[in-house]
Amino acid sequence: xxxxxxxxxxxxxxxxxxxxxxxxxxxxxxxxxxxxxxxxxxxxxxxxxxxxxxxxxxxxxxxxxxxxxxxxxxxxxxxxxxxxxxxxxxxxxxxxxxxxxxxxxxxxxxxxxxx
Amino acid sequence: xxxxxxxxxxxxxxxxxxxxxxxxxxxxxxxxxxxxxxxxxxxxxxxxxxxxxxxxxxxxxxxxxxxxxxxxxxxxxxxxxxxxxxxxxxxxxxxxxxxxxxxxxxxxxxxxxx
Numbered sequence: 001x002x003x004x005x006x007x008x009x010x011x012x013x014x015x016x017x018x019x020x021x022x023x024x025x026x027x028x029x030x031x032x033x034x035x036x037x038x039x040x041x042x043x044x045x046x047x048x049x050x051x052x053x054x055x056x057x058x059x060x061x062x063x064x065x066x067x068x069x070x071x072x073x074x075x076x077x078x079x080x081x082x083x084x085x086x087x088x089x090x091x092x093x094x095x096x097x098x099x100x101x102x103x104x105x106x107x108x109x110x111x112x113x114x115x
Numbered sequence: 116x117x118x119x120x121x122x123x124x125x126x127x128x129x130x131x132x133x134x135x136x137x138x139x140x141x142x143x144x145x146x147x148x149x150x151x152x153x154x155x156x157x158x159x160x161x162x163x164x165x166x167x168x169x170x171x172x173x174x175x176x177x178x179x180x181x182x183x184x185x186x187x188x189x190x191x192x193x194x195x196x197x198x199x200x201x202x203x204x205x206x207x208x209x210x211x212x213x214x215x216x217x218x219x220x221x222x223x224x225x226x227x228x229x
Binding site: 090102 | 121157158159160161164203205207217218219220221222223225
C-alpha cells in the first residue's frame with residue numbers, strides 16, 4: 001500500500017535562508033508524487049509534480065524537489081525563503097489502486113518565515 | 116482556462132440540520148470530480164469521486180452523500196449533520212481518472228457544526 005510521511009509538522013526559517021521540507025513515501029510501484037501548498041483558509045495549489053521523468057523537478061515560486069528512489073524521499077527545497085512562502089505544504093503520493101486518481105496526502109508541514 | 120468554484124465559503128450549522136455544498140467547474144468537459152475533507156491537524160481525506168454524471172464512488176462510510184446532477188456540478192450533502200462533520204471541505208477536478216493526473220482544487224468551504 002502507498003503511504004507518505006512528512007517528517008516535520010512545523011518548520012521555521014528566516015527570510016532569505018534556505019527551505020527544506022522533508023517527505024518520505026512508501027510504494028510498491030513507481031509512484032507519482034506531488035507537492036501542494038495551502039495558504040490559510042484557501043484551497044490547495046500545485047507546486048510541482050514528479051511522474052518518472054527527470055528526478056529533479058522544478059516548480060512554481062522557486063521551489064524544487066528531488067526524487068530519490070534509494071532513499072524513498074521527495075524533499076521540497078527553495079534556496080531563499082520569502083515571507084509569502086509562509087503556508088502549509090502537503091506531500092502527496094498517487095494511490096495506484098485500480099485506475100482511479102486517488103491521492104494520499106501527508107499530514108502537512110506548516111512553514112513559518114521570520115523577517 | 117479552467118476554474119473551479121465552491122460555495123458557500125463558510126457555513127455554521129447546528130447538529131441535526133441538513134447540508135448542501137456545491138462545486139462547479141468551468142472550462143472543461145467531463146472532468147473527474149472529487150470531494151475531500153480536511154480536519155484540524157490532519158491531512159486530506161478523500162470522501163467521494165466521480166468519473167461521470169450519476170457515477171459516484173464513496174471512499175469512506177459516513178454521514179455524507181454526493182451527487183453529480185450535471186457534467187460539471189458536484190454536490191455534497193447530509194440529511195443530519197454531526198459534530199464530527201466539522202472541517203474544511205475541498206472539491207477538486209482532474210482531466211482523467213489516472214493516478215498520475217494532476218488534481219486542481221477549489222477554494223474550499225469551512226463548515227462548523229455546533
